[in-house]
Amino acid sequence: MSVNVFSWRAILRHDVIVALTILISAPAQSKEPQVKTFLDGIYRHYLGSSVGEGKGIALTSSKIVREYFMMGLASLIIEDRAIETKYGERPVLDGDPFMGRRGWDISNLAIEVKEIGVFKAIGTVTFTDNGKPEKILVELQRSNKDWRIVDITWESGSLRDAFRRKAAYKGENLPH
Numbered sequence: 001m002s003v004n005v006f007s008w009r010a011i012l013r014h015d016v017i018v019a020l021t022i023l024i025s026a027p028a029q030s031k032e033p034q035v036k037t038f039l040d041g042i043y044r045h046y047l048g049s050s051v052g053e054g055k056g057i058a059l060t061s062s063k064i065v066r067e068y069f070m071m072g073l074a075s076l077i078i079e080d081r082a083i084e085t086k087y088g089e090r091p092v093l094d095g096d097p098f099m100g101r102r103g104w105d106i107s108n109l110a111i112e113v114k115e116i117g118v119f120k121a122i123g124t125v126t127f128t129d130n131g132k133p134e135k136i137l138v139e140l141q142r143s144n145k146d147w148r149i150v151d152i153t154w155e156s157g158s159l160r161d162a163f164r165r166k167a168a169y170k171g172e173n174l175p176h
Contacts, residue, residue, distance in 0.1 A: 035113045035140055038147045039123045042068065042098055046127075049105040056096050070141055070148040076163045092162045098136075100154030105130045121147070 048054030059065045059077065066074045080091045095102040108128040115121050123138040137153040152159045 035115075035121045035123065035147050036111055038140070039111045039113070039125065039138060043109055043111065043125055043127075046099060046104060046106050047109055048107075050096075050103045054104065054106055057098065059097070068149055070143065070150050073150065073160065073163075074148075080163070092165075093159075097152060097159055100136070100152070100156055100159075118142070120150075 042057060045057050046054050050056065057064075057068070059068075059081070062074075062078050065077050068074075069077060077093065077097060080093055083089045083091055096104075106127045106129055108126075110126045112124045112126075113121050114124070119142040121140045121142075123140060125136040125138060127134055134155065139150040139152070140147045141150045142148075150160075
């Protein structure tokens with residue numbers, strides 16, 4: 001009885017291809033829930049009223065800011081918060097960066113995530129604020145195993161654009 005070497009090689013090659021396909025597709029399947037979990041972890045703090053149970057997330061330290069935002073944007077937020085205390089200037093962010101305003105009364109929260117390549121995603125956060133339907137777009141980027149926010153777009157504009165306007169007014173360059 002002889003063994004056909006070519007058929008064993010074909011079986012091994014097939015098994016290797018199947019294993020590689022599973023490994024390559026596994027991160028793509030598990031990525032979306034991680035992004036959604038990240039956004040859920042943020043926006044569930046905003047359910048309810050800003051003067052009640054929906055207090056939001058207090059960005060009280062540089063470490064906390066860097067847990068949510070990519071390095072360049074985190075630096076802008078940290079510097080902006082320091083400006084008000086150091087120089088008495090009015091900060092760019094006059095409200096909560098996740099909401100784009102100071103007050104809210106949120107219900108009917110829903111989050112959808114669309115992947116854009118391997119390391120980017122767009123989160124669409126919809127909710128009712130004081131009886132009015134609202135939508136926020138959150139641009140995200142993967143940083144190692146974690147996700148960070150690159151920009152947030154509210155009805156009134158975007159977080160990055162707010163800093164761009166200030167930089168243009170002062171003749172400065174923004175970090176990327």
